[in-house]
Amino acid sequence: MQKTMQSDFSGFLVEHMKEALDNDEQIILFQNRRGYNPVWACEVCGWNPHCKNCDVSLTYHKNSNILKCHYCSYFTPPVGACPKCQSNRLKMIGFGTEKIEDELSIILPGVRVQRLDLDTTRQKNSYENILRDFDDRKIDILVGTQMVTKGLDFDNVSLVGILDADMMLNRPDFRAFERSYQLMSQVAGRSGRKSKRGKVVIQTYDPDHWIIRHVIEHDYMGMYKNELIERKNYFYPPYYKMINLTLKHRDPNKLDMMAADLADRMREVFGSRVLGPEFPVVKRIQNSYLKVIRLKVEKEASHKKVKKLLQKKINDFYSAPHNKSVRIIIDVDPI
Numbered sequence: 001m002q003k004t005m006q007s008d009f010s011g012f013l014v015e016h017m018k019e020a021l022d023n024d025e026q027i028i029l030f031q032n033r034r035g036y037n038p039v040w041a042c043e044v045c046g047w048n049p050h051c052k053n054c055d056v057s058l059t060y061h062k063n064s065n066i067l068k069c070h071y072c073s074y075f076t077p078p079v080g081a082c083p084k085c086q087s088n089r090l091k092m093i094g095f096g097t098e099k100i101e102d103e104l105s106i107i108l109p110g111v112r113v114q115r116l117d118l119d120t121t122r123q124k125n126s127y128e129n130i131l132r133d134f135d136d137r138k139i140d141i142l143v144g145t146q147m148v149t150k151g152l153d154f155d156n157v158s159l160v161g162i163l164d165a166d167m168m169l170n171r172p173d174f175r176a177f178e179r180s181y182q183l184m185s186q187v188a189g190r191s192g193r194k195s196k197r198g199k200v201v202i203q204t205y206d207p208d209h210w211i212i213r214h215v216i217e218h219d220y221m222g223m224y225k226n227e228l229i230e231r232k233n234y235f236y237p238p239y240y241k242m243i244n245l246t247l248k249h250r251d252p253n254k255l256d257m258m259a260a261d262l263a264d265r266m267r268e269v270f271g272s273r274v275l276g277p278e279f280p281v282v283k284r285i286q287n288s289y290l291k292v293i294r295l296k297v298e299k300e301a302s303h304k305k306v307k308k309l310l311q312k313k314i315n316d317f318y319s320a321p322h323n324k325s326v327r328i329i330i331d332v333d334p335i
């Protein structure tokens, strides 16, 4: 555990990596990919290229040297000069598995590093080949996403590093804590199989976070009980059923008006169980703007009745001619 981090690797983790390598032991580093995509950005003014169709930064792919949108298929080569301040100091920032691989080659020169993620396992048999090479000790450090968390048992792994627990915990999703606990516990279980006792290093700015404490103490029941209290207090499943309505329209002003109209109509029957409308994390995809209205209903409520009331409100909403052009996507208990 280390509270401060100068780079992506704390001194504490580097020290333990060196120790494992000195003992001819292997290492697994876990980096949850979500939210870690490397972006191409201007060092001077912070400008970074966005997708022309979606409200997201483009992700830099080093091997193919392109900038790509992960929501639509748009891609473009990296620009050499910043269009905002004309500086030519553009570089890759972020924390993807590719960047970790690069940093390791600087921190631990000569060490054999392999990534295990969607990019390196696209080809047939590549997943199996990487795991076999790791098992045959042709790889010292395996750097991976969720793929390294499950079912991999290697005798010689003595250290597992979880590189950024905070990003997992801070995801805007009511399941983020539970999911973080699962991922961290699973990846921690990769260390020290069978004969040897392994080490797990979790990098975080918040080592006292209750989820991290439960991971360290292998306390699933404690996590479960705490999580249930939180869920109840904040009106989440399993105590409440969630229904998300996503409205889509090309004109953001019309969308605003229509979303407010629908939310008002819903409040007439559901009252304070209606939240929003608000923009989702990504508010424009393929040139359509999105707004979300959330409905949280007590688990005991009759779902048939809720469905009927909601459908009636949506029908009324659509019967107004100016609302006809919006699309509504309904998602019950969204993941």
Ligand SMILES: [Zn+2]
Pocket (backbone or CB within 6 Å): 042, 043, 044, 045, 046, 047, 082, 083, 084, 085, 086, 087
């Ligand atoms: Zn700039």
Ligand SMILES: [Zn+2]
Pocket (backbone or CB within 6 Å): 051, 052, 053, 054, 069, 070, 071, 072, 073, 074, 286
């Ligand atoms: Zn896009």
